[in-house]
Amino acid sequence: MKTEDMIIVSVDDHIVEPPDMFEQHVPAALKDKAPKYVIQANGDGYWCFEDRKVSNIGLNAVVGRPRSEYGMEPTAISQMREGSYNVHKRIEDMNVNGLLGSLNFGTFVGFDGGFFRDAKDKNLAATMVQAYNDWHIDEWCGAYPGRFIPMAILPTWDIDKTVEEIKRVVKKGCHAVAFSDNPSLKGLPSIHNAYWEPLWKVCADNHVVLNCHIGTGAAAAHPSMESPIDAWITGMPMSISNSACDWVQLKAFREYPDLKMALSEGGIGWVPYFLERADFTFEHHHEWTHTDFGGKKPSDIFREHFITCFIDDKFGVKNRHDIGVDIICYECDYPHSDTVWPEAPEYLMRNFDGVPDEDINKITHLNAMRAYSYDPFKHLSKAESTVGALRAKAGHVDTTPRSGGGNRPIAEGDTRIVTSADIMKLFTEAGRIKEEA
16 A cells, blocks of 8 residues: 555544633533633643643643654643644644544543543533533534544543433534543542443443543553653553553443443553463463453453554554454544654554555554544545545645744753653643743
């Protein structure tokens, strides 16, 4: 297959929510209580809701900068590429990257959509969850039919409202929800608790995928504050393997054949050993642990119920049949620092040496279309959806790297290795509201 003939769908990208997102979606009587975006005198911005302030609004939105300026720090919209928060510019950036479709996680609401979980007024919070979803589905995704896979957030503190919200968004064509990879670490019941039974059922009944992004439960640990930050970045995708060990034991997978969950931004190269270890553990220990997979092995459960994705993973693609070629998808991770925008097709092709077109098509778009009940070809023909066709629309898009400004982990000109302590200091400083607007 030629690069320009690929059709690419990403199941992990991100939105930096625009300041006006709630204006059209909150009841008039509650507009003064909706989250507000505040710009400080120094140009930094933060979201304010009740008495809470979230200042690190960018959270690694460094796409388009020189790689020498990568960090974790954007604290102002002015420091970001417009495609991070402007849907029209996002489409342009998708076109120049040859990307047909994209599923987008939120930023200030958290990758698991859990920001409103800690609200004092839970009824107000539930209304804001609905407003967020209406903005995301109707305004962001609705602006360009066929170009986005909509994903809702949930009022997880109330299981009845959670079920109601899923049914509501499904009617809008949304078949994906954000969820924590380990809710017990977020003050919620564990995935093995009966509390979640209605969630499993409504998701299975409506073909809704639970999308569990890395860092939404047990985040990657810093080995030490003296460790080079590369150690943390390297282990970040694989950190979700610990949660995968737990999810594969979920009894609901045996009760609901159509229940699916995604290990978002988790990579795939580690999966073959994980499955081998899970099967060995079951075979070697089930007589005393009493684990029961209904006549199946853990690896069977994984291939039937999990969705995986990768950015650049030659080892994983080479071993795709040990993972399950039907459960592997692509992710772009725009606008974060792991993204290879605007060269995603070129990076992808270097993973596909010797891979037949049938498998390439599954990985690049067919698996995502099936899993997420997503059919972009209702809106665009296949001929209009290829890398070559999309890039032909984007000749005017400037991809020249541009300085983004903002705080740096170490002083300019300092050539020492950046450590975990440097990054944690940067996060701490970015998390402070230094001055009121």
